[in-house]
Amino acid sequence: MDHTSITTQRASTTYIRAMYSAMIQARIMENKLSSLYKAGKIVGGVYLGKGQEAVSAALGSALIPGKDIFAPLIRDQAGRRAFGEPFIDCARAYLGSALGPMRGRDGNIHRGRPREGMLAMISHLGSAVSVVAGCLLAKRLQGQMLGTVGATCVGDGATSTGAFHEGLNLAAVEKLPLVVIVANNQFAYSTPTSRQYACEDLVDRAKGYGVNGHSVDGTDFLACADVIGNAVALARAGGGPQLVVARLLRLSGHGEHDDGSYVPDSVKAGSFGRDCIDVAEQQLLERNIMSQEEIAEIRETATIEVQAAVAQAQQEPVPDPYLEDWRAYHSPFDQSQS
Amino acid sequence: MDHTSITTQRASTTYIRAMYSAMIQARIMENKLSSLYKAGKIVGGVYLGKGQEAVSAALGSALIPGKDIFAPLIRDQAGRRAFGEPFIDCARAYLGSALGPMRGRDGNIHRGRPREGMLAMISHLGSAVSVVAGCLLAKRLQGQMLGTVGATCVGDGATSTGAFHEGLNLAAVEKLPLVVIVANNQFAYSTPTSRQYACEDLVDRAKGYGVNGHSVDGTDFLACADVIGNAVALARAGGGPQLVVARLLRLSGHGEHDDGSYVPDSVKAGSFGRDCIDVAEQQLLERNIMSQEEIAEIRETATIEVQAAVAQAQQEPVPDPYLEDWRAYHSPFDQSQS
Amino acid sequence: MSVTYIDAIREAQETLLREDPRVFLYGQDIAAFGGAFKATKGLAEMFPDRVLDAPISEDAMAGLAIGAALQGMRPIIEMQFADFSSIAFNQIVNHAATHFYRTGMPVPITVRLPSGGTAGSGPFHSQSMEAIYAHYPGVVVVTPATVADAYSMLIESVKLEDPVIFCEHKFLYRWLKAKSFQGDGLPIGKARITRMGRHATVVTYSAMVHEAVRAAERLQKESGWEIEVVDLRSVKPLDIDTVLASVARTGRLLALGEAFPWGGVTAEVVSRVVADGFHLLEAPPMRLNSRDTPVPYHPKLWAAHRPTPESICDSLRKLLSY
Amino acid sequence: MSVTYIDAIREAQETLLREDPRVFLYGQDIAAFGGAFKATKGLAEMFPDRVLDAPISEDAMAGLAIGAALQGMRPIIEMQFADFSSIAFNQIVNHAATHFYRTGMPVPITVRLPSGGTAGSGPFHSQSMEAIYAHYPGVVVVTPATVADAYSMLIESVKLEDPVIFCEHKFLYRWLKAKSFQGDGLPIGKARITRMGRHATVVTYSAMVHEAVRAAERLQKESGWEIEVVDLRSVKPLDIDTVLASVARTGRLLALGEAFPWGGVTAEVVSRVVADGFHLLEAPPMRLNSRDTPVPYHPKLWAAHRPTPESICDSLRKLLSY
């Protein structure tokens, strides 16, 4: 399937512009996180989505906040932005502010706004697939399914989890409008795909679940817009679960503590080593979808907003153990009884 | 793929005869178990492999006892026999004799002789796949891999488990000589396959794991001999994991407590409703592989042996809680310390 | 006319489905078949959209429940046997249990675990997993011992905002009968004095409540000892006040449970009692659990693996003679 | 020159690989990369066939280990974090743990769990799961607190015929140093008196041994109290004799652990001590665990979630003033 040819017809300009904005916003935020980490301002891990912004943003931009469900994973800064996550949520989570959705109780990529349809991931890979399926089943039971989509991303490594398998299979049985994106970035931490699976292409799994499979070059901005936008549209139109496999390369270490030196130079130099943001800008300019000035403006605005969010989060109070209620229950049980 | 045409060339007469013997032995044993259950002589569940003997025996007969690994599941009475399990093991397990491999500590289908390569299943479906893979990895590390095969059976329902997925994927990554047979008997307890998976055919999963896939009509005796025998041979020859999907129908309830009344008459009347033992006998006679007399003799011998095994097990002591050592550790820890 | 413990579980689910459109049931073989134990018999006919058969995917079943709960539903998941919830363990303890603390948004799911031993069920169809789940913050673990509790606590579990592990004892399913589902209205978190006594307190839960009462009756007949039996009803939260009040009256404690001996409910009960009621005790508090092996298949081994009226009487005699 | 706790774990694995051809290592990112914590650094180069990267399949990793053990190997599985062993829970407690009792054939696997909290690690990279595994019959659960124990107990774990859950504390990895790997040769199943004292006994394990010693030193300086610290070393089997002997000397017990408060090691310790040593106690035995919430991410919350020298001192002061 070559999707790029039909891109400009199918993916609307609004969608493509939103996608690019989210990508650049994510990149700028993550560059900032990286410096904060290196300056010792962040305790705990910092995980970046460098190189995966096109895939992530294509998904996030195709979803409708307030209606759809999105369960972002490790490298979905861009998708989160596209789905409407404010910078301050990210800054607060990483900097441990007592304000914001996580209140310092959980951090970094584990943030979310579940009441608004953006789930707060747990670390255990693959776990979100069935949870999103459950959200969608609920919507069906509530008579609110029409035109709703649920989506999540996993990595190549996460496809080896039983949770991924059980969740996708269940969604297929229930014919739920679930979009699962596999960002096959060729490594799970240090582990190359040759130690992760033995099939030729992970998209070959789609047929075995009875779902549609889509392949895309995850570094190709417009192809991502097209293929992922199309997959979301198919799910929305009642086509059941969609499995999209995007091939790309993680352009950072696994986390900022990791230099990723195990990634061979040949892989870095290969076609997936290119930066999807460079590709995006080139494609946008070539096709006259955006001008240099617009791009510069988006970058500039993002830089200012990121700075502001980080500055704000840094000034906010951190959690105070003496004010903390230490309650794991919503129910008003006498906590001494627990 | 139509395998039946080439059957008689590939599957040796010895193999086919062994297969048939195991099938009929299993059926006679299970008929006896069923009567014992109905007479209230067996405490706990009784699970039969009626209708699945051809598949199970084709696998068991293709394996080499003492060299290969076999992890039988619920409905593998025939495969167990073919792999050399004496009737007395089965009788003892079901009747709770204190003698024999399980000593009354575990019962019915959970029996095994792990020291001899026949694993003792736990109930949790799918769990054996990775365990057999581990046995094979060990053999590789020990330099004893050459020509060794490990095999297990699962049902259509068990394919929905994360354990099945993780185990088969891992075996594929390690290119282990693992044969996994899916006995797709159209039901998991009462649940039809339409609530279990959404793909057209479970064999479509093979490609997604990067393993060979094989399909067979599990009621067709000679086709089972051919396809399953071939799959085992491929694994043995270094072809990596093999996934065989056999279509058939469970010709009993899920267990003897269940009348299986949820199986529609149309399904029972369909082509998978035929009894593989009838098919076997017809094929054996038609092709002059066995005579009526031989078949009658095998049946008679089996009947006598089953009677003897059951009679023996019924006379044996049951476990005595006062003699029981109640030790879950091999290590000589002071048990009061546990 | 009489009703059983399993009737109560079925009836509670029918009531919930009828009265609350947010409720739905999900589990293996629970729809047309009515469940391995018939706990959902006929419910799929009455509520065809809300009683659904699941694939053999306990992890995904729990995950689906979590997602549905986040969207405002009140799922009840049936594990075919408690033992198979080991596959759903991660979703329950890491996803459901942590969610309220992490995000402020509760996850009201109810996970039904057909629990405990019955003759001939063996190591993988007999387990009592209450201690495993109760160890984790954020999970409510209930262990009804009566028909009325099975009914009312299941209804209450589904109404709670927190994830509930509903441990229903298979041995009680058809054996335990009552006149009606009507009980004393005690809420989750409150223990009950099942039998009053003066000489010793047995603190227990689930099926062991009945074994304790038998042992108490036997000791009363044999030697006039009056044994108090406290039914915890929920093991997390655990009503230590009722336990302490009983121990204050009797001065002697036996904590009794059917689960494995290391850790668990009995250790938690003893530890709480000695922490807050050390001065009340006239004898060392004792524990009686199952043996420290997997649950054996053979009925004779099984009967000696779990506590019995005999072994409970033995423990109580030791306790009383101190 | 000094060696660390993580060095000990690495070194033990090198020794095992060198001396026993049955040993192999399996886990995510443990081969060329040397593991998330570098516990296997360089080992794949030395033993390329026996140090293997696993896919992200904890259930299958444990299953593979079980199968290999049945074929005579001695696998060591590294879970990337203890928390992810929740996925392998079923294989460990139902397959490995039951096998010897069921069949008479032991399953000698060692499962390494990088355990316990560190600042900023949050709810899913901080857990202490020893109580979960210790609840099940047939599992050995070890919790080394020293460099020498990390070394010798890992070697001993692999030599044991039974499945071992090896809880290694991440906080100790690089922080804890020693002159050598050489220790006192205590076997698994024996506790150690880490610090002698006369006025109260703290029974603990793993990283909390060091917090207990700090608290003891502080109390000694402040008020002359002499606190004895017992390091359990293994929580199953649990060396109650050494604990009782200590309590016999001091008359006072604080059971201390970093895990969640419901059940767990501290409850087991207190329950055993009161069962067999009630008359030895001059004060109600106390427990101190983490808070009953998931482990929080923020370092300030985390530091208040787990026991600290301050909170241990507080508990001890209460215990001593009874």
Ligand SMILES: Cc1ncc(C[n+]2csc(CCOP(=O)(O)OP(=O)(O)O)c2C)c(N)n1
């Ligand atoms: C069940 C589970 N096991 C192990 C881990 C530890 N872990 C975190 S990220 C990661 C690698 C993930 O690889 P992949 O799925 O390819 O995603 P990527 O990091 O490449 O985006 C691992 C092993 C985990 N989070 N969950």
Ligand SMILES: Cc1ncc(C[n+]2csc(CCOP(=O)(O)OP(=O)(O)O)c2C)c(N)n1
């Ligand atoms: C993980 C797990 N969940 C549930 C069960 C309960 N159970 C036992 S057999 C069975 C149905 C199995 O169906 P299938 O795999 O198709 O095998 P079949 O019985 O048809 O041979 C179920 C649900 C189990 N054994 N393991």
Ligand SMILES: [Mg+2]
């Ligand atoms: Mg990856």
Ligand SMILES: [Mg+2]
């Ligand atoms: Mg089936």
